[in-house]
Every structure is written in structure tokens, then in C-alpha cells.
Amino acid sequence: MTDVARGRTLIPKLRSLSRFTFVDVVLWALRISVLMVVVGGSVGTLIKGRYGAVQWLEFLTFGVTMGSLYALVALGYTMVYGVLRLINFAHGDIMMTGAFSGYFVASALAGRGFLDRDPVLAMLAIMAVAVTTSTTIAVLTERLAYRPFRHVRGLAPLICAIGVSFFLEQTFRGAFGAGVRAYPDPKWQKGAISVLGYAVPILQIMVVAAALVSMAILYLIVQRTKMGTAMRAVSEDADAAALMGIDVDRVIVFTFALGGAMAGIAGVCYAFIFKQVYFYMGFTPGIKAFGAAVLGGIGSVPGAMLGGLFLGIVESVGPALFLDGIGIPAPYQLRDLIAFILLIMVLIFRPYGILGERMAKKRA
Amino acid sequence: MSAAAVDLAERVSPGNRSLFRRALRVGLILGVVAIYGATIGILPLMDARWVIVDMVSLGDAALIAIGLSAGVLIAARTRSLEFWPLVPPSLVAGGVAGGLLALLALAMQAFPLRQIFIALSPGLLKSLTFGLGASRGGAVLIVAGASLAVLGAALTRAPEGLRKPAAAGLAFVIVFGVFQELIQIMMQSGGAINALRQSIYTWEGLTLAGALIIFFLASGAAFVWTGWLRGPARERFMRLSPAQKRTAKSARVVVFILVLVLLPVVAGSYIGQVMMLVGLYILMGMGLNLEVGLAGLLDLGFVAFFAVGAYATAILTADSPHALASYTAIPSLSYWAAMPIAVLASIVVGILFGIPVLGVRGDYLAVATMGLGEIVRVVVQSDMAAPVLGGAQGILQIPKPRMGGFELADPVHLFYLTLAASAVAAYFAWRLENSRLGRAWMAIRDDEDVAQGLGVNLVKVKLLAYGLGAAFAGLAGSIFAVMLTSVYPSSFQLLVSINVLALIIVGGMGSLPGVMVGALALVGLPELLREFGEFRFLFYGAALIIMMRVRPEGLWPSATRRRELRDEAGEAALGELEGTATRPAPRAPDLQDTEP
Secondary structure, three states, X not given: OOHHHHHHHHHHHHHHHOOOOHHHHHHHHHHHHHHHHHHHHHHHHHHHOOOOHHHHXXXXXXXXXXXXXXXXXXXXXXXXXXXXXXXXXXXXXXXXXXXXXXXXXXXXXXXXXXXXXXXXXXXXXXXXXXXXXXXHHHHHHHHHHHHHHOOOOOHHHHHHHHHHHHHHHHHHHHHHOOOOEEOOXXXXXXXXXXXXXXXXXXXXXXXXXXXXXXXHHHHHHHHHOHHHHHHXXXXXXXXXXXXXXXXXXXXXXXXXXXXXHHHHHHHHHHHHHHOEEOOOOOHHHHHHHHHHHHHHOOOOHHHHHHXXXXXXXXXXXXXXXXXXXXXXXXXXXXXXXXHHHHHHHHHHHOOOOOOOHHHHHHHO | OOHHHHHHHHHHOOOHHHHHHHHHHHHHHHHHHHHHHHHOOHHHHHHOOEEEOOOEEHHHHHHHHHHHHHHHHHHHOOOOOOOHHHHHHHHHHHHHHHHHHHHHHHHHHHOOHHHOOOXXXXXXXXXXXXXXXXXXHHHHHHHHHHHHHHHHHHHHHOXXXXXHHHHHXXXXXXXXXXXXXXXXXXXXXXXXXXXXXXXXXEOOEEOHHHHHHHHHHHHHHHHHHHHHXXXXXXXXXXXXXXXXXXXXXXXXXXXXHHHHHHHHHHHOXXXXXXXXXXXXXXXXXXXXXXXXXXXXXXOOOOHHHHHHHHHHHHHHHXXXXXXXXXXXXXXXXXXXXXXXXXXXXXXXXXXXXXXXXXXXXXXXXXXXXXXXXXXXXXXXXXXXXXHHHOHHHOXXXXXXXXXXXXXXXXXXXXXXXXXXXXXXXXXXXXXXXXXXXXXXXXHHHHOHHHHHHOOOOXXXXXXXXXXXXXXXXXXXXXXXXXXXXXXXXXXXXXXHHHHHHHHXXXXXXXXXXXXXXXXXXXXXXXXXXXXXXXXXXXXXXXXXXXXXXXXXXXXXXXXXXXXXXXXXXXXXHHHOOOOOOOOOOOOOOOHHHHOX
């Protein structure tokens, strides 16, 4: 029985076995208050009409952009969880390593004017370096930190993963400094393209395109190649897969490499959007992306994509739509709050996610 | 030759080839460690601190230690008791480690690496290569590495009467060199002691004469101890009855605690401040220990309870516009009245925090609690809560506690306040551990479903774990608020939760003395080595990984844990948490290695 399945059955069990109905009261109060904020806030905002259609579209495109990045990172969580049943706590930091190594290439290229002159080639070079770094680091962490815990259940692997996360962050802090470094800001990224009459920034189109292409490639790898089939087999049942002659170690390394590559691409895109890199930058998007993976149904590749997009859109539209309407000052400070509340609500009420039901049932 | 004979031969002296491969491996690993230390900037920092003034810096000492450990590792992994067969592999290992550093030096000279790696400065290059330039300095590094490794192997194989005194002497010199500031402050008191201080120290560190004196004193003492005193002492201990043995052991704990209690008085207010921080972390550690160590609920949002305790104290006592007294009819309270309220508030928040995550287990629980902790921080920091909690500026002007007319302003006074609080909390924690509730916690830690089947009320027991754990953190937070006389949201980051988690893991989960050891090692030590403060989180990360791999039961494990680990049958049960049981069996040696 997996944690996913347990979480699903425990709440009804508590309800029937315990006389402490106040737990249910609190849980229902939580549900209702979140619902009230969502509905009340939306109505309030729409009545006030402070935002026009253009602004909503801006929120939406930004949400889709961020969502596709969350989806890329979430893929790493979900695939590793699929084959290892481990939350790779350090995955957000692996994204950071990609962004950081991309920074050095990007600033070197920008310094020589190459990033402005030949954007496609320059972006490809940046991505290539970022992907190489993040993939290498992902594989190394697997080999050095996670492999010894391959057959260990319980808290030890998770604690080790937390340690890896800190270790990576602090290593980068020591090697490259604690300060925030500014990512180059080429002119072409500031332009916009008119889509159906709305101006959409080129940067956002580029990010979404990069994410879509990588996800398509990943999907093909997982669905069509031999290695992808092996990955799916291991995530169904590692022992049976080993008996069928699949080299489980190799599959796990491959999974980490694939997740690391996606994280590297996401890291570069993330850094170009926010125009900065620092050693701690991977933490928050990492946690949010984990939330997205759970939201989509952990272990499910399409689920991670869906969950990422959903999270990105809710987080981007949410402050204006839900919080402004109930009169909260400076709602954009609470963007992370929305993401975290969504994460917790999912973990509490629907730990098997949107697309995870089939999996949870099978493993129950 | 029969297979058994081959096996025996392998045991006595393993094939040369495998020995050299091992040596290469050891050398590569140690070389990478040294390069890592240089790249992330810890080596340059160590270079700035003298062990012996103008002769050996801490960085040099670290590099020497790496060279020596190459030989030690080779010797430890070889069963042969002779020294001479160890020389060639030690040369290889030390040479390879030195060679990697030499490569780094060459690379630093050839490429402008500093533009990317900020720590690889010309100063580092100069100190790495002894100012000789990369090629000649590199050759020196290789030779030094090889000879140090041989020395290390020789020391490991030397008779005990020589090895122990040498190790003790070196260790004492390093301790006296590294903690010179602290030791000098402590020695400044009396006339004779001060004179002694002046003879072995300058204000920058140990003098050569001082180092020699300490080395010979320490190694002489160790020589006498191993040669004449240890045997009889051990014999006398063995002859004691079990009850007496237990008394002797608890006497050791009492002495340890007494030293801790009296240290700040002797060593002054800086140590007082460090010890007080250690005390706060011990308090929090005991709280998290109830949740993680006993009940198995991995809580990464623990800092939220600490924040509640601090903020509750602040708004009840502070002399600021955010205090309750300034905009409601509630009068401004004294610290002693506010502290219990703060603890109560933490308990309430702990229970409220626990209710939603009751049904969440294991990994998901860790992430959910971390999310809850982050929510608390985001809310406290936001403009939404600013009218009440002061936003990013926090709440200022919290008065120090007063006892009668006496203000507890000095860190040493607050240390004793922390100590008293810790003592009370430790008593509660100790009684809880052995209570019915404590056993119920351990039952749900080991298997929630079985525990429920045996009649443990999961809801009640889990909420009590969150609530009581929060009480400890709230108490710590309340003292923290008066220590700083102000509270800011930036003091309550996830790092604090990780810090507390790391210390109970290093000390030993579920073990009260372990919490103390962990707090001393992870909070006290980095605080004393102040210039390495920025590396403390690196140290925590590494400690988490290494402890989980090497010693999952912690430095001072609880009695139950130790019993479980020693006992073969208990080991399987422990594998659930610790992962020692299911470690795969070592792979059989390669065929070619066993051929003589």
C-alpha cells in the first residue's frame, strides 16, 4: 500500500472511528473558507471591475508561462517518485544549477553581443550548457546520495534528500557568491507579437515553446523508446521489472538524467523571466512544482503537465481575482500563499491528484 | 590452490592490483574533497586563521590532515599488519590527492577561473603553491601528499603507545590553536594563569613554543594514560556492580551538564550568548524530538510555533504601536505573565496546525508542514497582517524580563533563564517519553495502522504531539523575543526548522542527551568558529547526508534505539526508519582480484 492510497482512506477512517468530530468541523471550515474567499473574492473583483480584459489576458499568459515551467520541474518530481517512491527534495536546486551555469554562458555571450545578434543559436548554447550541468548534477546526486538508500523505507531517504538540497544550495553559494546576479536582458526579448489582436511578449512565447517542445520530446521518450517503456515498467513494479531483465539501476539513472535535463531548461527560462539568479532561487519553485506534481497525480507524466499549468494560472490570476475582491492590501505579496494553500489543500483532500486515481486504486 | 586458500590469501594480503585501484580511489576522493574545499571558499577562510602563528594556518592543517588521512585510509582498509607493503599504495594515494590540487593550481594559473569561481583568488594560488609558482609548487604538493600519506600509514601501524600520544598531542594543539580567542579570554583572569597564557599565546594564536609545550604535555599525558593508568581504571570499572556502573555513567552526564552550566560564568558574556542560543535550540530540539523522534511525524514547519511564541510575547509586552496594550484595553503584561500565554498560544496553533494534516503521512506530511510553515511566514511578512504584526519591520522594543527590581539584561542572565526553562522542559520530555502517551507515540511511529488497531486514538495522540512539541518551541520563541528585544519575520525561516531537524538527527532521534550533543555540535560549534558561519548550512546539509548513511542512530542514541541496533532481530524493525537492516550485502570480490 502506498502513501498515496493511505492518505485517501485515512480521512474516512478517522471520521468513522473517532468521536472527535471537531476534526471534521475544522476540515470543513477550511474547505468552506477557501471556497468563500475564492467565490467572494471573484465576485467582488468582477463587480469592482478594476481590471480590463487586457489585464486578465496578461495574467493568463503569464500564468501559462509560469505553469509550463512548473510543469517542466514537476516532471522531474513525478518521474523520480514513479520509479523510486522518493520525493527528490533537491530537484528545485537542480533547476538552480542549470540556471546558474546558463548564467555564465549567457553573460559571456551577451558581453560579446552574440545574444542579440544570433538569438536562436545563443539560446541553444545556453540551454545546452544548462542541461549538461543540471543532468550531471542530478545523476551525481543519485549516485552519491540516493543510491545507498535504494531499499530503505521510511524517513531516512527523505532526510537525506533535504540534506542534498542544502548541500547543493550552499555549494553554489560558496563557489559563486551569495549575491543576486543579473541575467542578461537582450533587446529582442522585450518585444511582443500580436496574437489575435493581443500583444504577447516574445519571451513568454519562447518559454512556452521551449517547454512544449521539451515536454513533447519527453513524452515521446517515455512512450515510444525502449528506455521509456522500461521506466514505465519500473514505476509499475520495480521487482517484477527486474525479474523481466530490466536493469533497474540504469533506468533510475536515466530517470534522474531526464528530470535533470527538464529542470535545466526550466532553470534557464525561469532566470530569463525574472532576470536574476541566486543560490536559493530553486527552493520556492521547487516546492510549488512538487505541489503541481501531486495536484496532477504523482507518478503521472501528463498529470504533472496539467498540474503545472493549473498551478501557474491559479497563482497568476489568483491574487487579482480572489484577494483583491475581499479588500486585501498588496495582494501580489500573497502569490506564494495561494500556491502553498493549493499545495496543502491537495495534499489533504486529494493526495492522489487529478489523474492519479487510476494509479491509487491499483496500488491500494 | 583451493578456493578456501585463495580466500585466506586474499584476507592476509589482497592482490596488488586491487590494492592499487583502492589507493587510486582514495587519492581521487581526497583530492576532490580538497579541490571542493578550495572552490567553495572554505580553504581560503581557513588559511586566514593561524594554528601556530606565522607557521601553520588552519588551511595548512586541513591539507596536512587530508594527506595523512590518505595513508590512514589505506592502512585501515588493508588487513596486513606489516608496514612496508603499505608504502607503495600510500605513495600513490597521497600523490594522486596532491596531484589533483596541483592540477587545480595549474588551471588557476592558466585560466581566469576567478571570474566564475569567486574563491579561486591569486592569494589562494600563492598559499597552495607555497609561492613557488604553479609548476614547482605543484611538484611540492605531490611530494608532500605522498610523504604525508606514508607518515599517516606509519602512524596507523605504529604501536599503540606511540600512536595514541601522537594523535592526542596533535588534537590538543589544534584545539588550543583554533579556539585560541576563547581560551585566552578564559585564561585572562588570574595572575599565574595569565602569565601562562602569555607564554604560549600571542593575540593572533599559539606560538611555536606554546604549541610544542601543549603537544608534549598532551602526548605525555596520553602516554601515561595508555601505558599505566587505563588498564587498572578499566579493570576497576568492570568490577563494579551493574547499579554502580549506572551511577558512574549518570555521574558522567552530571559532570558534563555541570561544565555546561558553569562555563558562561567562567568564560564571560560572549560564551553566555552562544550557550544561550544552544539552550534555545535544545528547547526546540526537545519539542521537535517529541514529534519526529517519538511520534515519527516529520514536521518541517516547526519554526511556525517558534514564531508564534516570539510574536505573542512581543505583542503582549512590547512598548510599541503594535502591542495589544496600545490599541486595546488589554494592559501591557510583564514577561512572566506573557510567557505562559505565549506557550499556550503556541499549543493552540500547534493543534490547529495538526488538524488539517492528520491524515497525511510520511513524505507528504513533510511537504505539507513545510507549506504550512511557509504560509505563516508569508502572512507575517505581508502588508495584510502589518497593522497587527508589524510586517517586514517587525515589532521593536520588547523589554527584558525583570525579577523584582533586577533586570535580566546580560546574556549570561538570559542563559540561566533558558537553562531553567530547558531543565523544566527536559523533565517534561523525559516523563513524557516513558509515559503511556510516549509509548503510544512510539507505536504510531513504528506502524500507524497497527497502533490504531491496538486502541491508540490516532487523532488525540497526534494532536498532542503537535501541541506539546509546539509548547517547547513557543517557550523558546518567547525567550528569543526578549533576547533580541525585537522580532522580525526574517528570523523565522525554514532554515530554523531544518536546523532543529539536523540537530536531533545528529544527536540521535528520540534521545534527550542526543538533543544536547546535537545542539552543541551544530549550533555551538559554528557560533564559536564565527568566520565559518556562512558555511554552517553546508555543514548541516552534509551532516544530514552523512549521518543518514554512516550513523543513522545519531551520536548519542536513545537506549531503545541502541538496543534495537545491537539486536539482530530488532534490526529488521528498525530498518523502517533507519535503513541499516536492508542494506544489500557486499558484492563478492571480482574474480581477478582473488587470483594470487
